[in-house]
Amino acid sequence: xxxxxxxxxxxxxxxxxxxxxxxxxxxxxxxxxxxxxxxxxxxxxxxxxxxxxxxxxxxxxxxxxxxxxxxxxxxxxxxxxxxxxxxxxxxxxxxxxxxxxxxxxxxxxxxxxxxxxxxxxxxxxxxxxxxxxxxxxxxxxxxxxxxxxxxxxxxxxxxxxxxxxxxxxxxxxxxxxxxxxxxxxxxxxxxxxxxxxxxxxxxxxxxxxxxxxxxxxxxxxxxxxxxxxxxxxxxxxxxxxxxxxxxxxxxxxxxxxxxxxxxxxxxxxxxxxxxxxxxxxxxxxxxxxxxxxxxxxxxxxxxxxxxxxxxxxxxxxxxxxxxxxxxxxxxxxxxxxxxxxxxxxxxxxxxxxxxxxxxxxxxxxxxxxxxxxxxxxxxxxxxxxxxxxxxxxxxxxxxxxxxxxxxxxxxxxxxxxxxxxxxxxxxxxxxxxxxxxxxxxxxxxxxxxxxxxxxxxxxxxxxxxxxxxxxxxxxxxxxxxxxxxxxxxxxxxxxxxxxxxxxxx
Numbered sequence: 429x430x431x432x433x434x435x436x437x438x439x440x441x442x443x444x445x446x447x448x449x450x451x452x453x454x455x456x457x458x459x460x461x462x463x464x465x466x467x468x469x470x471x472x473x474x475x476x477x478x479x480x481x482x483x484x485x486x487x488x489x490x491x492x493x494x495x496x497x498x499x500x501x502x503x504x505x506x507x508x509x510x511x512x513x514x515x516x517x518x519x520x521x522x523x524x525x526x527x528x529x530x531x532x533x534x535x536x537x538x539x540x541x542x543x544x545x546x547x548x549x550x551x552x553x554x555x556x557x558x559x560x561x562x563x564x565x566x567x568x569x570x571x572x573x574x575x576x577x578x579x580x581x582x583x584x585x586x587x588x589x590x591x592x593x594x595x596x597x598x599x600x601x602x603x604x605x606x607x608x609x610x611x612x613x614x615x616x617x618x619x620x621x622x623x624x625x626x627x628x629x630x631x632x633x634x635x636x637x638x639x640x641x642x643x644x645x646x647x648x649x650x651x652x653x654x655x656x657x658x659x660x661x662x663x664x665x666x667x668x669x670x671x672x673x674x675x676x677x678x679x680x681x682x683x684x685x686x687x688x689x690x691x692x693x694x695x696x697x698x699x700x701x702x703x704x705x706x707x708x709x710x711x712x713x714x715x716x717x718x719x720x721x722x723x724x725x726x727x728x729x730x731x732x733x734x735x736x737x738x739x740x741x742x743x744x745x746x747x748x749x750x751x752x753x754x755x756x757x758x759x760x761x762x763x764x765x766x767x768x769x770x771x772x773x774x775x776x777x778x779x780x781x782x783x784x785x786x787x788x789x790x791x792x793x794x795x796x797x798x799x800x801x802x803x804x805x806x807x808x809x810x811x812x813x814x815x816x817x818x819x820x821x822x823x824x825x826x827x828x829x830x831x832x833x834x835x836x837x838x839x840x841x842x843x844x845x846x847x848x849x850x851x852x853x854x855x856x857x858x859x860x861x862x863x864x865x866x867x868x869x870x871x872x873x874x875x876x877x878x879x880x881x882x883x884x885x886x887x888x889x890x891x892x893x894x895x896x897x898x899x900x901x902x903x904x905x906x907x908x909x910x911x912x913x914x915x916x917x918x919x920x921x922x923x924x925x926x927x928x929x930x931x932x933x
Contacts, residue, residue: 464816467511469502477504479654485914487799490514491829500813506654508534510822511812514829516836516860518813522825523860523868526812528554530804531869534822536653537662538646541671542678548723550731550802554869560714561724566873568706569620569699569728575876577697579774581619582884585612589885590892597930602898606741606923609885613737614639614729616881621728622685623698635681639729641674643916646730682722699728732874734917735797736881741924742795743787743886745908746843748895748926753845757787761890766933772887774880781887786845788882789862792855794843796864797917799828804870827863836861893928 470493472478482505483489490512494501499515513519522530531554533539539551549565552558568574589612596603611626614636618626626636648667652659662668689700703721706712716724747754764780765772777784804823809816817823832840838847853859856875857867865872872878897908911921 464818465814467500467502467813467815467817468497469504470497472504475506475655477506479505485912485918487826487828487918490800490824490826491832494826494829500815505822507656508654508822509818509820510824511817512824512826514826516830516833516863519825519830519863519867520860521812522823523857523870526806526810527868527870529807529810530823531558532805532807534653534803534805536646537650537659537668538648538671541668541675542642542646542726543723544719546723547717547720548727549873550727554807557714560712561716561720562873564703564706564712565724565728568702570874570877572876575880576774578616578620578877579880579884581616582881585615585619586885586888588612590888593889593893593928594930597893597928600927602925602927604923604925605744606737606920606925609740609744609924610733610737611636612885613735613740613881614733616736617729617732619698620877621699621725621732622682623689623694623696623700624685635729638674638678638681639726639733642678642726643730643734645671645674647914647916678726679722682725683718686718686721700725728874730916731872732877734915734919735872735874736878736885738797738917738919739788739791739795739878739882740885741919743791743882744889744895744926745910745920745924746791746794747787747890748897749907749910750843753787753843754890757784757845758890758894760784761887762931762933765891770933772884772891774884777883777887781883782849783845784883784887784890786848788879788886789848789853789855790843790845792864793831793837793862794841795918796827796831798864799826799918801825801827801863801866802870802872825863825866827866830860831862831864833861892931894931895926895928898925898927 470478470481473480481489481493481503490501491514494512494514499513500518501512501514503510503512513522533551535546535551540546543551546552547557549558549562552561589608592608593603614626618624618635622635624635626639645667650667651661651665685700686704689704692701694701700721703716703724707716747757760781760783761772764776767780768776773780801824806817806819806821806823808819811817830836834840853862855862855864857863857865857871860867865875908924909920909922912918913921
């Protein structure tokens with residue numbers, strides 16, 4: 429009887445008291461949030477909040493919203509709060525004042541699985557581990573000295589690209605430059621990181637295909653990330669199954685590569701070899717497990733592949749649409765090559781190809797590879813632009829909007845490389861009106877690595893080929909479709925297909 433009474437009391441508590449407590453707690457936090465001076469926000473729908481306003485190209489939709497509600501704007505995306513920054517002034521304040529508060533990325537379901545509990549550089553929590561692994565990556569793979577040492581890889585892969593395009597010139601064939609540029613970028617990263625090409629493996633388990641699948645899954649819609657109570661739907665839709673299958677396949681290949689390097693007597697200086705040697709010699713400040721190493725390796729693929737190939741694709745598309753600019757860039761490159769024993773010399777690029785560098789800067793301004801940069805998350809409440817930003821709020825910086833801001837740029841929608849002539853503005857995170865790679869702690873550490881691939885590949889294509897659109901149309905009479913498609917980066921919606929003609933010096 430006593431036991432029955434205890435059960436009844438517990439049941440009554442669960443039925444009446446517990447919901448009442450939850451209701452009171454919700455009311456308390458609602459009143460508390462109402463006391464905060466929050467940024468302006470567009471009207472929200474129940475449950476989904478502002479999700480319906482993101483559209484298929486969020487960077488464009490968010491700029492339209494910021495034009496109406498301000499360059500610092502609060503959105504509710506499912507159950508999470510998101511701040512959108514769309515001005516250089518606010519971006520500068522974020523980095524200069526709140527860089528440490530914004531050191532962490534929101535940990536998504538896909539990232540947690542792919543990066544073995546977020547043990548990579550990008551998603552790991554700010555602290556000792558993060559500092560050590562970032563230092564390893566920056567010094568051992570992404571430093572200027574290391575980037576220069578990998579020039580032989582770029583030369584080999586770009587030579588293969590040029591030979592493939594050259595073959596199509598003899599029959600007037602059309603080349604899918606989008607696919608070719610992605611292969612070059614993927615192979616350069618793969619060769620530098622694991623010592624083999626992404627395309628070397630045959631069948632569905634090859635690195636190139638797996639990394640591309642992983643990049644798609646990292647951006648797929650996930651119920652659990654926006655509505656934690658609906659996490660089970662990600663199992664029903666098959667998303668979790670696809671992520672787990674891809675992650676397992678990548679783990680297996682990375683395990684194979686790491687084990688091969690442990691027994692190999694080769695003197696190849698790829699990233700896995702360097703890590704293994706440092707660990708063997710006791711030169712690392714922390715002990716890295718095999719899972720840690722695999723997470724860091726995947727970071728290199730995800731961060732390094734699409735960035736370079738997307739930039740190259742947009743650069744060539746803009747040049748085809750602006751034949752006078754293409755001609756000017758070609759003349760500069762061909763003049764430099766003629767002076768340097770008919771080879772493209774990276775060491776003289778600053779002096780002899782300044783206009784090519786202007787073309788790349790303007791491409792990065794109009795077509796930032798990741799228009800909303802990498803999302804960050806506040807670790808505590810902070811003040812920004814006079815507003816209160818609560819802890820655990822996601823922060824998005826709309827670099828695309830900032831880099832097309834008419835208050836900062838003359839004729840911002842036009843492709844004008846000349847705007848950088850005798851202009852010291854750069855994309856390395858110091859000039860906040862041009863931040864395609866971010867800035868501060870959230871800035872991309874692989875800028876030099878990616879840009880070296882872009883510069884060398886673009887210079888070679890411009891030297892060796894004159895391109896026109898399929899169908900015999902003259903490039904000055906037709907324009908390419910420049911529609912974007914959203915993903916981990918934002919490439920052209922339609923592949924870049926051109927007819928190349930071989931240049932004869």
